[in-house]
Amino acid sequence: MSAPGLKVFTGNSNRPLAEQICASIGVPLGEATVTSFPDGESFVKINENIRGQDVFIVQSTCTPTNHHLMELLIMIDAARRASAHRITTVIPFYGYARQDRKDQPRVPITAKLVANLIVAAGANRILTMDLHSQQIQGFFDIPVDHLFASPVFFDHVERIKMRSDNMVVVSPDVGGMKMAAAYAGLMGSQLGMVWKKRTSATTVESVNIVGDVKGRDVLLVDDITETAGTLMNAAKLMREHGALSVRAAVSHSLLSPMAYDRLKLGHIDELITTNSIPVEPRGLPITVLSVAELLGEAILRIHNNESVTGLFKVKGF
Known part of the structure; x- marks a missing residue:
């Protein structure tokens, strides 16, 4: 047979x-x-x-x-x-x-x-x-x-020369710490975390940051973003604490109109995501990597x- x-x-x-x-x-x-x-x-x-x-x-x-x-x-x-x-x-x-x-x-x-x-x-x-x-x-x-998706993200981060002693990988919430720790270990970077408080299904209030981001390049990592509320609040907090640049690596970007509006605010230098679902950059700094x-x-x-x-x-x- x-x-x-x-x-x-x-x-x-x-x-x-x-x-x-x-x-x-x-x-x-x-x-x-x-x-x-x-x-x-x-x-x-x-x-x-x-x-x-x-x-x-x-x-x-x-x-x-x-x-x-x-x-x-x-x-x-x-x-x-x-x-x-x-x-x-x-x-x-x-x-x-x-x-x-x-x-x-x-x-x-x-x-x-x-x-x-x-x-x-x-x-x-x-x-x-x-x-x-x-x-x-x-x-x-x-x-x-x-x-x-980490191998795909890693290749991109290598190309833009982010991997260095100056880089810190940050989880935008407590639930993503395990994923962020894996990325930090993979890239030989420092690790940080944002402690957040959710006020509604679409609104998140970032409260505090654990770790040092002053004068560093920040890579936020998460598995899903829909309204980009968590990412935007975390990125804004990174800026306030002296981060040189803020990028986000998100496996699945289900971007709603609210998410596009928030991305226009400019708190994130680049949103790196995959084509696990269709994503439209719409002229924004969104990089779609193929899996x-x-x-x-x-x-x-x-x-x-x-x-x-x-x-x-x-x-x-």
């Missing part, structure tokens, strides 16, 4: 990224119809034979989140009913990840619910990147390959039953 062939399909959430992934690994993007009926219901048809094939479905659950999630679930079901050998869902950005615990009475754990839906639809494996919290991997009853090669290499290794551990390493480390 011959080994299963490799097939890559995508929904409508981030087709350019899927095309870049396919270009990087030298396989054509699979032909599938993914559209909607006039009443809003999603419709999927896979337009080629995938019986016995190793199928990868690329789909971020970004805005409109619920619509793209339904597309993903229906594509998984279509592939399963078409007798695919294995179905791996490639989710560069996993939505609902911030709803990962019961932090108040009578609320759901939606990150777990979404994981259940993906497994129930027929997925055999998950490939994702920079989850909001590591424990979400345990919400799935199937294997999860969790990548980090296509990273995800493409992971897809090849999964397909060939090889370890993905090497993808966590950065050149020279």
